[in-house]
Amino acid sequence: MLDHNPVPLQAVILYSTLRAESIRDLLLHHYDLDHSLECIFFCRGVSDTYFVSAAGERFAMKVFRASWRSEEAILGELAAIRHVGSKGVDVAMPVPRRDGKWVCSIRAPEGVRKAVLFRWADGRAPKYTDDAQARRYGALIANLHIAGDDLPPSSARPRLDASYLFQVPVAKVLAHVANKPAIARDLQRLIERTGERLQRAAPDLHWGFCHGDVWSNNARLHGDRLVLFDFDFCGAGWQVFDLASYRWHARFENQENSAWPPFIESYLQVRPAAADSLKFVGLFMILKHLWTTAHFVGRLPETGAYFLSDEYLENTVPFCERIEAELIDG
Structure with missing residues (x-):
């Protein structure tokens, strides 16, 4: 009417x-x-x-x-x-x-x-289930990191540091779940544990140029050429975050076992010095999950509340705890 x-x-x-x-x-x-x-x-x-x-x-x-x-x-x-x-x-x-x-x-x-x-980047997104395509992607990210080693510092690009990847995002997520006491309580405990781990890890992390959102749909494979795009979140930061982003997405798609081993093997063939950072990939997968959740929260006024379900929020801590159980530092 x-x-x-x-x-x-x-x-x-x-x-x-x-x-x-x-x-x-x-x-x-x-x-x-x-x-x-x-x-x-x-x-x-x-x-x-x-x-x-x-x-x-x-x-x-x-x-x-x-x-x-x-x-x-x-x-x-x-x-x-x-x-x-x-x-x-x-x-x-x-x-x-x-x-x-x-x-x-x-x-x-x-x-x-x-x-x-x-x-335009022609082709299709590389598959997590294709060994050769995962290897190609790993080599591409390694070459990206190497090429960015001499990139002049710039205040225009964000710093992918503890504030950007952890402190600001978790505050946003905690505020969003304030009316869900059980989730908020478990999330606060996860955040405290993760913050302590990140503080211990920080001195041993390699800093350099990062794409900021490495996953299959931000690249296109056409013949023998794999092209990377969507640098919306790029900046100087801990490069293990790019590796963790790829593995996190593969896990989220239940394709980690097929995607991660060839991806990281190929990455290390190009950049063997990064091997010491692998023990921190799990920690940064947790950061990626929390950061992504905060990103979803921030977009709710545009996307609508339906975009971020209660089921996703309820599974946030259990998802991260399963990764925690695999961490090298316990």
């Missing part, structure tokens, strides 16, 4: 979906692309991605959320991608605008959204 006497309300938009036709107009205005250009809304993840095709070339137009990142942070990400790409690492490279700039601005209902055009 239509309300003929609505209560006056100032609507606040959290997240808008931009029409593909508007993105097409933006692309034609800023880039030297053929006017036969086709643009479709492809997917919504951390950012919105539009698939772009023009004169036989394929691109991905990434549109960041208005509340997500500053232009300085985006430029820091792009600088890192160009750096590792220049070292021969297969990554989806950004495409400059006609005027040489890298970032577009879009005035959306919720505020200004930034957008960047990338080369």
Whole structure:
């Protein structure tokens, strides 16, 4: 029934979906692309991605959320991608605008959204169940870490340190479960144990450039070429987090036994010096789980409460405790 006497309300938009036709107009205005250009809304993840095709070339137009990142942070990400790409690492490279700039601005209902055009990564996501594909991915991440060793420090990219990976995320999760006493109690105990382990481990952890979200769907295999993309969470940090991210995702998909051994064997063949860090992978899988849960919590105003189920929250501590039981330090 239509309300003929609505209560006056100032609507606040959290997240808008931009029409593909508007993105097409933006692309034609800023880039030297053929006017036969086709643009479709492809997917919504951390950012919105539009698939772009023009004169036989394929691109991905990434549109960041208005509340997500500053232009300085985006430029820091792009600088890192160009750096590792220049070292021969297969990554989806950004495409400059006609005027040489890298970032577009879009005035959306919720505020200004930034957008960047990338080369499209053809192919399919590498399978956790395919030994050769897992090996290829392990070698790619090792080469990424090596290529980032001489990346100049930048305040524009986040530091994947204890604050970013642990302290801020767990505070967010604890606040979210405050009305669930049993979960909050067990989670607090897990956090205390994990914090103590991280403090002991920190002096022995290798610091360097990290992708920040290594899993199968952030890469594409096409023939013999595996391309890495989605550097939204990249920055300087403990590189074991990238290894733990891959293993965590594989475990979450119940494919750890097939994916992890070839991945890490291949990684160590390229970067044998990282062998000492392997004893910390389990600890960082716990950090990854808590960090991911906090990420889900942070997006609830946009995705809706249904996105983070009670079942997931109830399983958070048991999931991490199963990893704890395997830790080398007990």
